[in-house]
Amino acid sequence: MKRISLLVPILLVLLLATTVVAAAEEVTITLWHGWTGAWTHVIDEVIEMFEEAHPGIKVNALVVPYDERDTKLMAAIAAGDPPDIIYTMGNVISYAARGAIIPIDELMTEDELREYKEYQYPLWTANEYAGHLWSFHGFVDVMGLYYNKNHFREVGLDPDSPPTDIATLDLYAEKLTKYNQARQIERAGFLPDDLYQWANVFGGQWLDGEEITANHPKNVEAAEWIASYSKKYDVRRIVAFNSSLATERSQALDPFISEKFSMQLMGQWKVLDIARYAADDFDYGVVPLPAPPGGRKNAMIVPSGYGLIPKGAKHPREALQYLLFWVGKGFEEQRAKIFTMGGWFPLADKVTEEPIYQDYIRQYPQLGVFSEILRNTEPTGFATPVELFYLDRINNARDRIRLLQGGTPQSILDQVDREVEAELAKLK
Numbered sequence: 001m002k003r004i005s006l007l008v009p010i011l012l013v014l015l016l017a018t019t020v021v022a023a024a025e026e027v028t029i030t031l032w033h034g035w036t037g038a039w040t041h042v043i044d045e046v047i048e049m050f051e052e053a054h055p056g057i058k059v060n061a062l063v064v065p066y067d068e069r070d071t072k073l074m075a076a077i078a079a080g081d082p083p084d085i086i087y088t089m090g091n092v093i094s095y096a097a098r099g100a101i102i103p104i105d106e107l108m109t110e111d112e113l114r115e116y117k118e119y120q121y122p123l124w125t126a127n128e129y130a131g132h133l134w135s136f137h138g139f140v141d142v143m144g145l146y147y148n149k150n151h152f153r154e155v156g157l158d159p160d161s162p163p164t165d166i167a168t169l170d171l172y173a174e175k176l177t178k179y180n181q182a183r184q185i186e187r188a189g190f191l192p193d194d195l196y197q198w199a200n201v202f203g204g205q206w207l208d209g210e211e212i213t214a215n216h217p218k219n220v221e222a223a224e225w226i227a228s229y230s231k232k233y234d235v236r237r238i239v240a241f242n243s244s245l246a247t248e249r250s251q252a253l254d255p256f257i258s259e260k261f262s263m264q265l266m267g268q269w270k271v272l273d274i275a276r277y278a279a280d281d282f283d284y285g286v287v288p289l290p291a292p293p294g295g296r297k298n299a300m301i302v303p304s305g306y307g308l309i310p311k312g313a314k315h316p317r318e319a320l321q322y323l324l325f326w327v328g329k330g331f332e333e334q335r336a337k338i339f340t341m342g343g344w345f346p347l348a349d350k351v352t353e354e355p356i357y358q359d360y361i362r363q364y365p366q367l368g369v370f371s372e373i374l375r376n377t378e379p380t381g382f383a384t385p386v387e388l389f390y391l392d393r394i395n396n397a398r399d400r401i402r403l404l405q406g407g408t409p410q411s412i413l414d415q416v417d418r419e420v421e422a423e424l425a426k427l428k
Helices: 002-025 037-053 066-078 092-097 110-119 123-127 149-154 166-176 195-201 217-232 235-244 269-277 316-327 332-342 355-363 367-376 387-402 409-425
Strands: 027-033 057-063 085-089 143-148 185-187 263-267 284-287 305-308
Touching: 027 066, 027 316, 037 057, 037 316, 037 332, 057 316, 066 085, 085 316, 092 305, 092 387, 110 316, 143 149, 143 367, 149 166, 166 217, 166 263, 185 235, 195 217, 195 387, 217 235, 217 387, 217 409, 263 269, 284 367, 305 316, 316 332, 332 355, 355 367, 387 409
Parallel strands: 027 057, 027 085
Antiparallel strands: 085 305, 143 263, 143 284
């Protein structure tokens, strides 16, 4: 009995020591993100799954608004207190050029890097710059052409034969457009409004290595096609039509869901919006973006992003573990569940093959079209230190081209080329 009483304190001391060691070994990493509202539960569940899979790592997630992120990150780095991870999209290479983030490949062994590149080929190339890998894509958006099958039936078009080339798209757009008694557009068959995407579909390119190619001949061809709609349907009528749409364009007021458009370029997320907010008899389909002769089928352009490790991060290796989990490598079942929560697409076949994701595709069959686009694409990257500035200039050019203001498509894109080259030169 005396021996047992002596053992009890010893065991308690050992248990306490073990607890202290375990607590000392536990690491808390800080994550900056911008997910609020309906997305809060998604990031919370992702973190919960990660912590369950990595018992020694905790995640402290902080909301930092996107428009404050750059200023706050650079200030935190200067103060020696940056987060371990930051979610961002479109300015990865800008941070890399400024020396603000750690090359992720330097944290990985040769085998880890090779396996990752095989796992997420070819999307990893969107985050490659100056011979290094700077970020992991946790998800991407895939674009397709949505079309209203009831509208097709109404004008005598086969709802099971959507347009697959630009000439047919133009023809169907004309048939589907409706006017009121005042000859104003009541329903738009289709209006191209994304120069960034359509230039890629036409076979253009925005970059040649590090060289800016805004005025690439195929980019100009896409811009001229966009301008042709403003001429054909009268830019004043188009402006009036767009002005008539609801200011708030989400949920049931979305122009496609509210049947103001018969065909529209949109991403995979719209499938879930339609399921939630469209009328019960709403009937639609999705196809890859129609391309002209010589254009890109299954076209896809990928910005840089999404998870970065800032320079001076206190726990870079634990941050790497979180980013690898976010990608899904080795955690395919958890990652498949995450994809279903956010309406995203697996970037690896192993995740796609998970039963939970296959059930999801069966529930929303239109998502299968986007999945096939992703499987069959050769994505075009947009990796440049002036990515956000460049995209802003492209969108400005798009607006001028659509409104038939400020010159020809050629002269407008020539101007974009000069402006972006000048911005890039500031960094050299």
